[in-house]
Amino acid sequence: MMRTRPLKVALLGCGVVGSEVARIMTTHADDLAARIGAPVELAGVAVRRPSRVREGIDPALVTTDATALVKRGDIDVVVEVIGGIEPARTLITTAFEHGASVVSANKALLAQDGAALHAAAEEHGEDLYYEAAVAGAIPLIRPLRESLAGDKVNRVLGIVNGTTNFILDKMDSSGAGYQEALDEATALGYAEADPTADVEAFDAAAKAAILAGIAFHTRVRLDDVYREGMTEVTAADFASAREMGCTIKLLAICERAADGGSVTARVHPAMIPLTHPLASVRGAYNAVFVESDAAGQLMFYGPGAGGAPTASAVLGDLVAVCRNRLSGATGPGESAYAALPVSPMGDVVTRYHISLDVADKPGVLAQVATVFAEHGVSIDTVRQQGRLDGSGEASLVVVTHRASDASLTGTVEALRKLDTVRGVASIMRVEGE
């Protein structure tokens, strides 16, 4: 039942992802038409620099006026792969107003304004799909919001940034320090010239907000996500992790509180056991581990970035949106009915690995242990090592049982005030147990 009038697609942005989207739309045109039930046609491509030659794209389709393109009125689907907040946000809402559905790969925008964009889509009876916004090619949004729609998700634990996973994997496997590993990532094209968005975990935080919102059917904004970068992870931290049978990953962690009444979302480096499936995710790959009531433990693994992988996710959405259009329906919109409060970081309960530099003399361990006890933080193991460098200092490594982040913060503040504690070398959370 093939319809002959083609569905018209406007492409906003023709960089690494956009050019792959255009290429696949051309090379796989017959397959796409068969799967959709109608041909799809690239009706316009909005770019900033029209002078750049774009192989395989008809120059007559190229425009610098993205607004006019989305206002044309005959566009069925707008594919937004510009990124950033503006002009993407205005273009998307304008598209809805002019009768187009939208497929976006824009994590920053979705994390900041997802609710408003969903509302605009619903108001105009249009679809808003964004599988490519989280973990590139890995099907994740659709499994969470459709496959697990009959289940109750309790935790999402993910490696959602390939750049930082490449750096951490390098540090782990070679013993390199952070700067050395970052330099290699930059040289190989895994890190941008300014790596801030990746290494300070802004990118991962946006993805955590999107994942938490979908997993818990509640609104989680970027501001709700606790964020800690990975620039201070050291080779010594990896050595400590190995002694515990762990490695270190930058994790996005979205959790439902034990009582079910609230959720948390956070991004930070953490130790995870080598036996955890996420521990063996190497290089720039991404993986997301999902724990739910009925399904148990699921993991989704694949390339988290790159032109072709991201385009694969965009095109999967494009096919879905086109099918919806032909059947006169829309897909699942925002599901935020649960409206659970997002608790602050202080309420998060987990385990901690703390390295202290202490005076190497009797009674120090007792002092330190007293501080933990006073703050209600129960100690699992302690390891004390004299430095043997004549400094009179020793290293004390404490691993705690589960405690609230607020209690741990209080403990660390009190420890810093002890004369016998010369410094807190590192604090790292222990996850995935």
Added chain:
Amino acid sequence: MMRTRPLKVALLGCGVVGSEVARIMTTHADDLAARIGAPVELAGVAVRRPSRVREGIDPALVTTDATALVKRGDIDVVVEVIGGIEPARTLITTAFEHGASVVSANKALLAQDGAALHAAAEEHGEDLYYEAAVAGAIPLIRPLRESLAGDKVNRVLGIVNGTTNFILDKMDSSGAGYQEALDEATALGYAEADPTADVEAFDAAAKAAILAGIAFHTRVRLDDVYREGMTEVTAADFASAREMGCTIKLLAICERAADGGSVTARVHPAMIPLTHPLASVRGAYNAVFVESDAAGQLMFYGPGAGGAPTASAVLGDLVAVCRNRLSGATGPGESAYAALPVSPMGDVVTRYHISLDVADKPGVLAQVATVFAEHGVSIDTVRQQGRLDGSGEASLVVVTHRASDASLTGTVEALRKLDTVRGVASIMRVEGE
């Protein structure tokens, strides 16, 4: 926009999976209603033995007359978790005829009669969903037929049977033989009293047929799938695998031929490198590795069986079908437009690991190598070991480059005719490279 008239669900079968479906429909009723946009109501439960007490299910809903239940005319969705070919097939088609959509977990039926069932669903404008039929809770059917709808899948490589993975993992980690590992799987409830369907790979073959059909948009029937069980895998095979840096898994492998003009589907034990993500899938877990043009390598991991995990998949489908019903649309049906021929096993090209018992005398290696060369099978490595047991025999392990299964079969037949070859101890394919 909650509608108050509930959607009515008929449950066919109330065993391990069905009772979990009923339980979750009750305990998560509010969540399901919010996600669907209307309440769902269990309208009837067809069972064979009504006398068994079923906790939490209103006895008034229980019937032994499944046919009458699906013919009632007021049923929106029939959930079929009986398994087997009949009466499931007739009940499903009857459901379509009487205005109900169907969610099924029935791999055997879908593998055998998927095309006819899809046609019946389409004829009556109903949905047929079956995420639970392959790899239990793992979202796989939906990602393949929706998320990757804009991509071109070239290969699906999966561990899709938990029982056999448990047995093989046990053999690998403990050095146990097949029978010992099977006995443990039976004692722990991972294997049934009659394990034939699992260990002879009938179960995995059905799943391979379903996966290949969806991945390649073509019809693949159970009879098209080459099938080899894992009862002859030995501790010696695991030792050989380890020497190659491999382990052994029972794999379902669906491939598009290099020229794109045909596909193959097969299930057999195979060596895979320890560095491959599938190698670390432990115990009764399942995982499916997908290779596509644009997305690259993806993997989906989780529990492949069990009441609650399978129910999670069933309920995800139930939510989707109910949403479709409310919007007046149907989801994606069968996609078999590519209509590619399924090639026989002889056309499959892969690598082989062959263990031969040979006479321990000069010239044998030259004889053996000549036979490989005559059949066009190129040798990668050879390892010869004297037995040192005075038998005058040696062991010769040959690993080939990629060759067709037909060439390899011809090679082995010719080897068996050599006087100096006392026996072919094992032949195993090497995958995942």
